[in-house]
Amino acid sequence: MTKLRTAALSDIGNLRSHNEDRYLRNEALGLFGVADGIGGLPGGEEAAQCAVDEVTRGVATCPAGTEPDLTAIVQAANERVIQLGMSISPAMGIGSTLTPTTFELTDARPSPEAYSL
Numbered sequence: 001m002t003k004l005r006t007a008a009l010s011d012i013g014n015l016r017s018h019n020e021d022r023y024l025r026n027e028a029l030g031l032f033g034v035a036d037g038i039g040g041l042p043g044g045e046e047a048a049q050c051a052v053d054e055v056t057r058g059v060a061t062c063p064a065g066t067e068p069d070l071t072a073i074v075q076a077a078n079e080r081v082i083q084l085g086m087s088i089s090p091a092m093g094i095g096s097t098l099t100p101t102t103f104e105l106t107d108a109r110p111s112p113e114a115y116s117l
Helices: 044-060 070-088
Strands: 021-026 031-037 096-102
Touching: 021 044, 031 044, 044 070, 044 096, 070 096
Parallel strands: none
Antiparallel strands: 021 031, 031 096
8 A cells, every 4th residue: 555654844934933834734635835924914823823734624524435625625715814804913913925826735646657768
């Protein structure tokens, strides 16, 4: 059986005193990605964590045997971040980037001909 091992690493750089990066790493769900709080806005860490949590929840609750609708899941995560922003920073809001992906690891192996040049 093919196994997948993943890792994530981030660097805050020289300008910030803290890191707002959050990772999606759920091998059981085949869910991976990164969220990064928007610098200059308050609550970047909270926005990134909220986005990661909501996407994980959305994929985890997808009915078995169906492919998750990442567009709808990300839109729902966006709405949740907006709601959170109203409580953290009503005047400015909060924000995060978000880049999720899902994939299924199988034991299917391409034939040698697939790589012939």
